[in-house]
Amino acid sequence: MVQSIVLSGLAVGCIYALIGITYNVMFSASRVFSFTAGALGMLGGVLGALFIDRLGMPVALGFPLALLGGVALGIITELIAVRPVLKSLDQHLYVLSTLALALMLQQFTAIEWGTDARPFPRLFDLPRGGFDQQFWLPMLACAAVIVGLELLYRHTLIGRAFQAIAEDTYAARALGLPERSLRMASYALAGAIGALAGFAGGEMLLAFFGNAPLLTFYGFVPVALGGMGSNRGAVVAGLLLGLFQQAANFLVGGIFASVAVFTVFIIVLLARPEGLAGAALQRRV
Amino acid sequence: MQMPAAGLHPGRVNVLGSMSTIGALPLLALFAFGVALPLFGGGYWGVIATRACVYWVLVSGLNLVVGFAGQIAIGWVALLTLGAYTASVLVAGNAAPQLPAYLALAIAGVVGAVFGLIVGLPALRLRTFYFAITTLGFATIVTQVALAWQSVTGGGVGVAGPVFPPPFSSEWGFYYFCFGFAAICTWMTGNVAASRFGRALTAIRDAEVAAEASGISKPALLVTVFLFSGAVAGIAGGLFATLQSYITPDAFTLDLSVLFFIAILIGGRSSILGPLLGTILLTVLPEFAAPLVAWSTFLYAALLLVIVLAIPGGIAELLDFKNRRPLASDRAIVPRPELLPRLLGTPADAGALTLEQVALSFGGVHAIDGLDLEIRPSQVHGLIGPNGSGKTTTLNVISGYYAQHRGAVRLNGMALPVFARERRAHLRIARTFQTPRVVGSASVLQNVMIGGTIDGKGTFVESLLSLPRHRRDEAKLRDTAMLALTAVGLERLAAVRADRLQHSELRFIEIARALMLRPAYLLLDEPAAGLSGEEIKRLGTFLLAIAAAGTGVLVVEHHPDLIFDICHHVTVLNLGKKLAAGTPAEIRSHREVVNAYLGG
Amino acid sequence: MPISAAEPLLEVAGLSTGYGKIGVLRGVDLTVGAAEVVALLGPNGAGKTTLLRAVSGLLPWSGRVRFAGRDLAGLGPRETAQAGLVHVIEGHRVFTQLAVHDNLLLAGYDLPRGERAARVEEVFVLFPEIAAKRHERAAALSGGQQQILAVAQGLVRRPRLLMLDEPSAGLSPVLVDRVLIVAQRLREAGTAVLLVEQLIEKALALADRIYALARGSIVLEAKAGEPDLPARLEQAYMATAPRAS
Known part of the structure; x- marks a missing residue:
């Protein structure tokens, strides 16, 4: 029993961490938290089930197509919900524009895909049980993303340009970096990561439009606790969240697990609004 | 005009x-x-x-x-x-x-x-x-x-x-x-x-x-x-x-939550009618288009996106025909200092505002380092110095945005509590900001009325039910605000949305708002920035008149002409320390000051 | 140094700009000739930084700006940098989380890979003190070294005009000289420099010509060698009539 709690906790935690990273990648490029992070995760699952189960594509084709769908949605997010409002002085507009887009994605899915949670195909023809693929796939995806991002940031010029923009957008612009294309590329990358989270976690979460708000919330918890922009923080906090949630689920039941997660989230946010790692006070006057 | x-x-x-x-x-x-x-x-x-x-x-x-x-x-x-x-x-x-x-x-x-x-x-x-x-x-x-x-x-x-x-x-x-x-x-x-x-x-x-x-x-x-x-x-x-x-x-x-939220934004912020129409619209609309019922939340979301991107003001702003009329382009701000005594009354002597050995550092850098300062009623006190010398930081310590690490800020001998920013207004210490902070969607008059908020006597419940005390508060606030607006010379713009005004006008609105407190002390953060030469002169005259009415005025400023024209006393800061203090004439001939100021 | 009055490298005419509703510059005229060092002086708040930001395309402006025979209207910082007009912003804002070497590579982001590497090496030759720390994070550099790195970033583009915004701010006197010597060397190499500087004496020693900016307009233009400049500058800054003293 302990084993299954730990396994499912870590697997769910990996999904939350990946959504957290999706938030972070978008945030680093634009200082915008986008509500579409959860919708991207939801779509990863729905697109996977659509391509592989309903349209009968092989995994080797359905998987890249699902990621491509995420990339496209990432770019759409940047183009219609972020770019137009970044210029505005009214800083909260992005909250509304990304919320609107996220709701549109969610509703579109509800109508075209249906409001029932549908099963996600088993990707590999392996026997069930024990350390099942539904557990190790999210973990593998999370590890792959962490390693991939690390390679990108450490060894490519575009990765360094992402870091430069995250650190000081103004200086990056003054230096002549193509800030807009880089931002778009970040959103495309975030789209792929979000879709990967939903795809890898498809078997656990199912292909369900209602996952969008859940992932939007539970994926943001690691960001808030781990410190915005910090991927390492998101992974640690995501795994802890997953374990805590599954353990509480088992020990005290679903209601109180949710209430407990929410309470912890609020208390930590109130005590440390900048996350457990790092704090920066902005000059207001 | x-x-x-x-x-x-x-x-x-x-x-x-x-x-x-x-x-x-x-x-x-x-x-x-x-x-x-x-x-x-x-x-x-x-x-x-x-x-x-x-x-x-x-x-x-x-x-x-x-x-x-x-x-x-x-x-x-x-x-x-x-x-x-x-x-x-x-x-x-x-x-x-x-x-x-x-x-x-x-x-x-x-x-x-x-x-x-x-x-x-x-x-x-x-x-x-x-x-x-x-x-x-x-x-x-x-x-x-x-x-x-x-x-x-x-x-x-x-x-x-x-x-x-x-x-x-x-x-x-x-x-x-x-x-x-x-x-x-x-x-x-x-x-x-x-x-x-x-x-x-x-x-x-x-x-x-x-x-x-x-x-x-x-x-x-x-x-x-x-x-x-x-x-x-x-x-x-x-x-x-x-x-x-x-x-x-x-x-x-x-979906229901989204409906409520979007009804408000479609209706427009700071409006009652707009969101009411929005609610009716969103409730009734699906009934007219039955096939669209399934799509209703999608359409609401799309509508929200369109509104955010195209008309952030919502229905209320679309219906606001009054504020489409062009404003006269040749309007000049002509303050009427003679109204100030009526507006400010005869202030009780608040005593001096003093800084004693105030020090504050950010990450090891001394922003202010053992600063003594005394600002007295009826005087204009100028605070100048190169960039990063600690002028605005000083102002922010006085008004409670930063807490000093050492020393005290006192009003008539009583230490001002650190960080309690809204307490400053109750002590009749008012301020303006480097970039004017106004409510763009509210009228000029409403913006000025904000300055008198603490003078209202009625409670929230009295306002909810529009009881007599609420109505008396409102009438009094409106009269005082109109007087303040007339004093700064902007009464013609009383009904205009504040975001339609020019920068210089916003500066004077901020001053009018600050005057609503009948301040014992008025702190101004670079009030001349962005003003034309003529406007700076009028501002100077007006600030002198405010001081003459009994208010102590502290001006943080780059413009040496304004400082030297109107200040009774000037303090020069450099690297967080007082470099010199004295009358404008003394400061002007102070070699070190000239050097620091010119960076020589 | 002679100025080719017919064809200045940079020609700014009637430039006005500001932040939102706040007008900062009103009708600024200024020229910089090829291989000329021009110092832009003025009290703080005068609009010096704003002028550089406008010229390099970081801020929208109205008026006319021509660079090397090309109209800069509507161009962003990327295009102006590609045209050879490079702006090193104030406050040595290098990317502290990245290695020194990577900071320089980013400055040549749109160059071909081989070319980029070669330019970075070229710049390292000019600045041995940062070449020695090429693999360290820029956070590990001192303030002076960060400023040198910022200038070096500008040079990766091989600019025809380098605009330096207060390169001496916050540096010790020794480092100030070290940084300003770079400007001298640039002129010798044929690069024009537009220098915003608080230290008047240093600026006067280095520049061919100076402009003084106060209250959003140019209030003085002079050759650096002209007599009595400090007094005239003081007058121009303080907007006062000459005093007997």
């Missing part, structure tokens, strides 16, 4: 009064339509109209949170859920002895208020996205609890809604019951919107630091508003349960 005659009584110009009369006409028309509705429609339309009323009861309260205070509360359906289950469960007697429907409804309101406060409290510390996501999280949790707590809520099976005794048991009877609540909510929130509380909420939304400088306590105000908003949401929940006659967790989807 012609100067108005000196004998003018600007306080008599009741700009707001005339505006609210125009604004009230559509509301009265809607009211009449609502009363007469049973004459027109059949049964089904009655249900739709009742639903619109119930939604509006909730939205009217949420409007103060979202539309006025600017808090992005997207999970308000949670309070509807709580209210609905509270009322239903209490009437059904699942958890406690059965209660009558009216009492259950009242308790639903209390529960709503308590949880409104709980959901809202994070807004005191969290901004925009963080707050939005906490309300979303709360909504998710409440539904999960409703589903899981079967013994009380009936779980997925649900529970019957309360039934009210006659005359409210019939369909139209219940309609009038809900309509009554809706009408009262409209009236009450309209009263608040036109009160100093409504203006203070918009100030918190658009110009938070200016709100603090005007003595507005954000926590106290938001707590009040969350309580009110939660209470009406809880009552709306109870009514909703009756309307549905049977409730399950499925009835409270996030």
Whole structure:
């Protein structure tokens, strides 16, 4: 029993961490938290089930197509919900524009895909049980993303340009970096990561439009606790969240697990609004 | 431009009064339509109209949170859920002895208020996205609890809604019951919107630091508003349960929350009529286009996106024809210093404002390093120095944005509390900002009235119910604000939206707002920045007149001409320390100052 | 140094700009000749930084700006940098989380890979003190070294005109000289420099010509060698009539 709690906790935690990273990648490029992070995760699952189960594509084709769908949605997010409002002085507009887009994605899915949670195909023809693929796939995806991002940031010029923009957008612009294309590329990358989270976690979460708000919330918890922009923080906090949630689920039941997660989230946010790692006070006057 | 005659009584110009009369006409028309509705429609339309009323009861309260205070509360359906289950469960007697429907409804309101406060409290510390996501999280949790707590809520099976005794048991009877609540909510929130509380909420939304400088306590105000908003949401929940006659967790989807939230934004911020129309529109629209029902939330979301990108002001701004009229382009600001004694009265001697050995460093860098300063009533004190010398930091320590690490700031010998920014206004210390902070969507007069918020005597409840003290407060504030506007020479623009003004005009509006406090001390942060030479001269004369009326004026400024023209005393800072102090003539011939200033 | 009056490298005419509604510059005229060092002086708040921001395309402006015979209207910082007009912003804002070497590579982001590497090496030859720390994070550099790195970033583009915004701010006197010597060397190499500087004496020693900016307009233009400049500058800054003293 302990084993299954730990396994499912870590697997769910990996999904939350990946959504957290999706938030972070978008945030680093634009200082915008986008509500579409959860919708991207939801779509990863729905697109996977659509391509592989309903349209009968092989995994080797359905998987890249699902990621491509995420990339496209990432770019759409940047183009219609972020770019137009970044210029505005009214800083909260992005909250509304990304919320609107996220709701549109969610509703579109509800109508075209249906409001029932549908099963996600088993990707590999392996026997069930024990350390099942539904557990190790999210973990593998999370590890792959962490390693991939690390390679990108450490060894490519575009990765360094992402870091430069995250650190000081103004200086990056003054230096002549193509800030807009880089931002778009970040959103495309975030789209792929979000879709990967939903795809890898498809078997656990199912292909369900209602996952969008859940992932939007539970994926943001690691960001808030781990410190915005910090991927390492998101992974640690995501795994802890997953374990805590599954353990509480088992020990005290679903209601109180949710209430407990929410309470912890609020208390930590109130005590440390900048996350457990790092704090920066902005000059207001 | 012609100067108005000196004998003018600007306080008599009741700009707001005339505006609210125009604004009230559509509301009265809607009211009449609502009363007469049973004459027109059949049964089904009655249900739709009742639903619109119930939604509006909730939205009217949420409007103060979202539309006025600017808090992005997207999970308000949670309070509807709580209210609905509270009322239903209490009437059904699942958890406690059965209660009558009216009492259950009242308790639903209390529960709503308590949880409104709980959901809202994070807004005191969290901004925009963080707050939005906490309300979303709360909504998710409440539904999960409703589903899981079967013994009380009936779980997925649900529970019957309360039934009210006659005359409210019939369909139209219940309609009038809900309509009554809706009408009262409209009236009450309209009263608040036109009160100093409504203006203070918009100030918190658009110009938070200016709100603090005007003595507005954000926590106290938001707590009040969350309580009110939660209470009406809880009552709306109870009514909703009756309307549905049977409730399950499925009835409270996030879609509903989105509807409430979007109704407000489509309607427009700082408006009552706009969100009311928005609510009616969003409730009725799907009935006209049955095939679109499934798509309704999608369309609402699309509408929200369009509004955010194209018309951030919502319906209310589209209908604001008055503010489309072009303004005269050759307007000049001609202050009338002679009105200042009337505006400022004869201030009691507040004593000197002193800094003693104040030190403050940021990450090892000494921003201010052992600074002594004395500012006296009736004097203009100039604070100059190169960039990074600590001028604005000094001002921010005095007004409570930074806490000094050492030393004290005293007013008449009494130490000013650190960080308590809104306390400054109560001590009659007013300030302006480097970049003018105004509520762009409010009129110029309303902006100035914000400055007098703390002089109001009535409570929030008195404003809700438009009791006499509230009305006296408003009349007095309006008169004083008009006088302040006339003194700075901007009375002609009283009714104009503040965001249509030029930069220099906004500077003078800030000064007018600060004067509403009848300040003992007025702190100005680079007031001449962005002004033309002529405007700087007028500003100088005006500041001298403010000092002559008894106020101590501290000017942080780059413009040496302004400083040397008007200051009685000048302090020069360099690297956080006092480099020199004296009369303008002494400073001008001070070699070290010239060097530091020129960077030689 | 002679100025080719017929064809200045940079020609700014009637430039006005500001932040939102706040007008900062009103009708600024200024020219910089090829291989000329021009110092832009003025009290703080005068609009010096704003002028550089406008010229390099970081801020929208109205008026006329021509660079090397090309109209800069509507161009962003990326295009102006590609045209050879490079702006080193104030406050040595290098990317502290990245290695020194990577900071320089980013400055040549749109160059071909081989070319980029070669330019970076070229710049390292000019600045041995940062070449020694090429693999360290820029956070590990001292303030002076960060400023040198910022200038070096500008040079990766091989600019025809380098605009330096207060390169001496916050540096010790020794480092100030070290940084300003770079400007001298640039002129010798044929690069024009537009220098915003608080230290008047240093600026006067280095520049061919100076402009003084106060209250959003040019209030003085002079050759650096002209007599009595400090007094005239003081007058121009303080907007006062000459005093007997």
